[in-house]
Amino acid sequence: MRAKAKLYxxxxxxxxxxKPGVREAVTGATLHFERNRLRAYAEVPIAExxxxxKALKDHVLSHLxxxxxxxxxxxxxxxxxxxxxxxxEDAHRLLRAVVERHGVKRAVKAKSMLTEELGVNPLLxxxxxxxxxxxxxxxxxxxxGEPPSHIVGxxxxxxxxxxxxxxxxxxxxxxxxxxxxxxxxxxxxxREAFLSAELGISGANFLVAETGTLxxxxxxxxxRLSTSLPKVHVAxxxxxxxxxxxxxxxxxxxxxxRAATGQRLSTFVSLIQGPAREGEEGPEEVHVVLVDHGRTAxxxxxxxWETLRCLRCGACLNACPVYRQTGGHPYGYVYxxxxxxxxxxxxxxxxxxxxxxxxxxxxxxxLEACPVKxxxxxxxxxxxxxxxxxxxxxxxxxxALAAYRRVMESPTLYRLFSKALRGLPLPQDLLPLLRAWxxxxxxxxxxxxxxxxxxxxxxxxHGR
Amino acid sequence: xxVALFITCLADQFxxxxxxxxxxxxxxxxxxxxxxxxxxxxGQPAFNAGHWEEARPLAKRHLEIFREADxxxxxxxxxxxxxxxxxxxxxxxxxxxxxxxxxTYEFSAFLVRVLGVExxxxxxxxxxxxxxxxxxxxxxxxxxxxxxxxLREAGAELVPWEAAEECCGFGGLFSVKLPEVSLAMADRKxxxxxxxxxxTSTDAGCLLHLAxxxxxxxxxxxxxxxxxxxxxxxAG
Numbered sequence: 244m245r246a247k248a249k250l251y252x253x254x255x256x257x258x259x260x261x262k263p264g265v266r267e268a269v270t271g272a273t274l275h276f277e278r279n280r281l282r283a284y285a286e287v288p289i290a291e292x293x294x295x296x297k298a299l300k301d302h303v304l305s306h307l308x309x310x311x312x313x314x315x316x317x318x319x320x321x322x323x324x325x326x327x328x329x330x331x332e333d334a335h336r337l338l339r340a341v342v343e344r345h346g347v348k349r350a351v352k353a354k355s356m357l358t359e360e361l362g363v364n365p366l367l368x369x370x371x372x373x374x375x376x377x378x379x380x381x382x383x384x385x386x387x388g389e390p391p392s393h394i395v396g397x398x399x400x401x402x403x404x405x406x407x408x409x410x411x412x413x414x415x416x417x418x419x420x421x422x423x424x425x426x427x428x429x430x431x432x433x434r435e436a437f438l439s440a441e442l443g444i445s446g447a448n449f450l451v452a453e454t455g456t457l458x459x460x461x462x463x464x465x466x467r468l469s470t471s472l473p474k475v476h477v478a479x480x481x482x483x484x485x486x487x488x489x490x491x492x493x494x495x496x497x498x499x500x501r502a503a504t505g506q507r508l509s510t511f512v513s514l515i516q517g518p519a520r521e522g523e524e525g526p527e528e529v530h531v532v533l534v535d536h537g538r539t540a541x542x543x544x545x546x547x548w549e550t551l552r553c554l555r556c557g558a559c560l561n562a563c564p565v566y567r568q569t570g571g572h573p574y575g576y577v578y579x580x581x582x583x584x585x586x587x588x589x590x591x592x593x594x595x596x597x598x599x600x601x602x603x604x605x606x607x608x609x610l611e612a613c614p615v616k617x618x619x620x621x622x623x624x625x626x627x628x629x630x631x632x633x634x635x636x637x638x639x640x641x642x643a644l645a646a647y648r649r650v651m652e653s654p655t656l657y658r659l660f661s662k663a664l665r666g667l668p669l670p671q672d673l674l675p676l677l678r679a680w681x682x683x684x685x686x687x688x689x690x691x692x693x694x695x696x697x698x699x700x701x702x703x704x705h706g707r
Numbered sequence: 708x709x710v711a712l713f714i715t716c717l718a719d720q721f722x723x724x725x726x727x728x729x730x731x732x733x734x735x736x737x738x739x740x741x742x743x744x745x746x747x748x749x750g751q752p753a754f755n756a757g758h759w760e761e762a763r764p765l766a767k768r769h770l771e772i773f774r775e776a777d778x779x780x781x782x783x784x785x786x787x788x789x790x791x792x793x794x795x796x797x798x799x800x801x802x803x804x805x806x807x808x809x810x811t812y813e814f815s816a817f818l819v820r821v822l823g824v825e826x827x828x829x830x831x832x833x834x835x836x837x838x839x840x841x842x843x844x845x846x847x848x849x850x851x852x853x854x855x856x857x858l859r860e861a862g863a864e865l866v867p868w869e870a871a872e873e874c875c876g877f878g879g880l881f882s883v884k885l886p887e888v889s890l891a892m893a894d895r896k897x898x899x900x901x902x903x904x905x906x907t908s909t910d911a912g913c914l915l916h917l918a919x920x921x922x923x924x925x926x927x928x929x930x931x932x933x934x935x936x937x938x939x940x941x942a943g
Contacts, residue, residue: 252884252885255885255887255888256885256886256887256888259887259888259891260887266891270895564873564874564876564892564895565874565885565888565892567895568888568891568892568895569888600757601756601880601881601884601885602885602888603878603881604842604874604876604877604878604879604881604889604892605755605842605843605878606842606846606873606874606878607842607843607845607846607847608842608846608873608874610846611846624754624755624757626757627755627756627757628757628759629757630757631756631757631758631759631760636756636757636758640756640758640880640884641758644752644753644756644758644761645761647748647752647753647761648753648761648762648764648765650747651716651747651748651750651765652747652764652765652768653747654744654745654746654747657716657747657748661719661720664720676883679882679883679886680882680883680886680919682886683886683889683890683893683919683920683923684890684916684919684920684922684923685919685922685923687721687915687919688721689720689721690720690721690722690723690724691723692723693719693720693723694714694718694719694723694726694727695714695719695742695744696723697723697724697726697727698726698730698742698744701727701730
C-alpha cells in the first residue's frame with residue numbers, strides 16, 4: 244500500500260469537517276470495544292498474563308533466526324511450501340506463480356493487514372483474478388473501494404445507514420434493511436465465491452515454530468472457509484508472528500481475544516498444519532510466505548524494536564482518544580492509531596511517516612491497554628526526538644521552541660514576557676501558534692498578576 | 708519540613724490564585740514554604756515535541772534551582788511527571804536528576820502521601836464537583852484516588868462523569884499542531900459533562916484548554932484548579 248501518512252494533519256482536519264458521522268461511529272464502536280476489554284481483563288490475572296506474553300515475545304524476537312529456521316523445517320515436514328519475501332515484489336512474484344500455475348480466476352481472502360501492506364488485492368486485479376474479501380467488514384470496504392480503518396474492525400467508520408445505502412445501490416435491498424438481512428445478502432454472495440474460488444488467501448495471528456502450526460482467530464467462520472475450501476491456500480505471515488511452543492497458544496489466543504474484543508476466546512480458532520492428507524478434506528497445496536518488509540531492520544533498531552511485539556489486537560486504537568475522533572483513514576497507512584504512529588515510521592521510514600508520532604497527546608491510554616506492554620508513549624517520544632534531530636520539524640516549530648527556550652532560560656526575560664502578556668495588546672491573531680489556539684478557545688486570559696508577583700506581595704509584609 | 712513550591716509556568720501566568728491557595732494551605736498544615744524565584748518552566752513542551760536540545764538546559768536549570776529543597780511540590784501532574792519520569796532520561800549522567808525525581812510531588816499526592824492528610828475541612832459541603840483526571844497524573848504518576856479523597860472528605864459531591872479519565876485533548880503543542888482533533892476531544896469531554904458547579908483538575912494546561920472551549924461554546928461552568936478548591940475545603 245502506498246503511504247499517505249504525510250497528509251495526516253490535513254486529512255484529520257478534513258475528515259472532522261466533512262464527515263462528522265465517522266467520529267460518531269468510531270467513538271461509539273471503540274468505547275464499546277474498550278468497555279468489553281476492561282471487563283475481560285478484570286476476569287483474569289491480567290498483569291501476570293501481560294508480563295508473560297511480553298517476556299515470551301521478547302524471547303522469540305531475540306532468537307528470531309533460530310525460531311524461523313525451526314518453523315521452516317517443521318512447515319516443510321508438514322508438507323507446506325515455504326517461501327521468503329523480503330519485499331512486496333518478492334511476495335508478488337510468488338503469488339503470481341501460484342496464480343499462473345493453477346489458472347486461478349477467483350480468490351477468496353481472509354482478513355489480513357499484512358496483505359494490505361503487500362498490496363495483494365491490486366496485484367490480483369492486475370492478473371485478472373477476481374478477489375473477494377470474506378470478512379464482512381472487509382467486504383464492505385472492498386465494495387466501497389476504501390482501505391481498512393481499524394486493525395480488527397476494518398469498517399468501524401461506517402454507520403448502519405451508510406451500509407444500508409451501499410447494499411441498496413449494489414444489491415437492491417430496502418434502505419431500512421436490518422443488519423441481519425444485510426449479512427444474509429453478503430453471505431449469499433460470499434458462499435458462491437467460497438465454492439468457486441481456486442485460491443484462498445490468509446494471514447496468520449501466530450505461527451508456532453515447534454510444530455509448524457498456523458493459528459488464525461476470527462468470529463465469522465470465513466477464515467476457516469477461505470483456508471479449507473479452495474484447493475490452494477497461501478498464507479502471508481510476518482516474521483514477527485512466531486511463537487516458540489504449541490503451548491504458548493494457550494496464553495496468546497485468549498489474551499489476544501480479550502484485548503481485541505473482550506471475548507474470552509474468538510468464536511473460531513483454526514490451527515492449520517499443512518495440506519489435506521489422504522482421506523482428509525482441505526486444500527491440496529498450502530504455501531506459507533514469511534514476510535520481512537522492513538521487520539528485520541526494525542528488529543535491529545535498539546529502541547523501536549519493541550513495536551514488533553504487537554499482536555494486532557487493536558486495543559490501543561480502541562483506547563486512544565485521538566484515534567476515536569477520526570478513525571484510521573487519515574493516518575494514511577495500513578496501521579493507524581497509537582500502534583500505527585510508532586510502527587509505521589519503523590516499517591516505512593520516519594521521513595515518510597513523519598507527522599504520525601505527533602498524532603497523540605501522550606495520554607498513555609494505549610500503554611494501559613496493550614496486552615504485550617509496548618511502551619507506545621515512550622516510543623512516540625523517541626520518534627519525535629529523532630524527527631527533530633533529522634530536521635523534519637517545520638521551521639515555525641523550531642523557531643518557536645528556540646524562542647521559548649531563550650525566554651525560559653532567563654528569569655529576566657520570563658518576567659518581561661509575563662509583563663507583555665498582560666500589558667500589551669498581544670497580537671493573538673497574528674502569531675500562528677496563538678491563532679491556532681484562540682480560534683477554538685477564545686483569547687488567552689492571564690491572571691491579573693502572575694504568581695511570582697503575588698508571592699512578593701505576600702512576603703513583603705513579613706519584611707523579607 | 709521545607710517545601711519548595713514549583714508553581715509551573717502555566718499556573719504562574721493563568722492560575723496565579725491557585726498558587727496563593729497552595730501556599731496558604733501548606734502553611735496552614737505546618738509546612739515551611741519557599742518559592743525559589745529563579746524558576747520558570749520545566750521544559751516539558753520542548754521535550755514532548757522532540758526538541759530535547761531545547762529542553763535539556765531548562766531541566767538542568769531546574770535541578771540547580773531546586774537542589775536544596777526537602778520536597779518540591781507543584782500543582783500539575785504533567786510537570787511532576789516530566790521531572791519524576793523524564794528528567795532521568797533527558798539528563799543521563801546526572802544522578803541529581805534521580806534525586807530530584809524522588810523529592811518531587813504533585814500537590815494532592817504530597818498532601819496525602821507525605822503529609823498523611825485526608826481531611827482538610829468541610830468547606831466544600833454539598834458542592835457538586837466534576838473532576839477531570841489529567842492523563843499524566845493518572846497514568847504516569849498513579850495519582851487517581853488522592854484528589855478524589857481530599858475533595859470527598861471536604862464534603863464535595865463528586866459527580867460521576869463517563870469521560871472523567873479520558874484525555875481532554877490539550878497535549879501541549881498537540882493543541883496547536885492538530886487543533887481540530889484537539890477541539891474534537893475537548894468537545895467529547897464537554898458533551899459528556901454532568902451537571903456540576905465546578906470543573907476541576909490538578910493540571911493547569913487541561914483547565915486552560917477546557918475553560919477556553921467551554922467559554923467558546925457558551926457553556927456556563929466555573930473552572931477552578933484543585934489547589935484553589937482544597938484551600939476552600941480548609942478555609943471554608
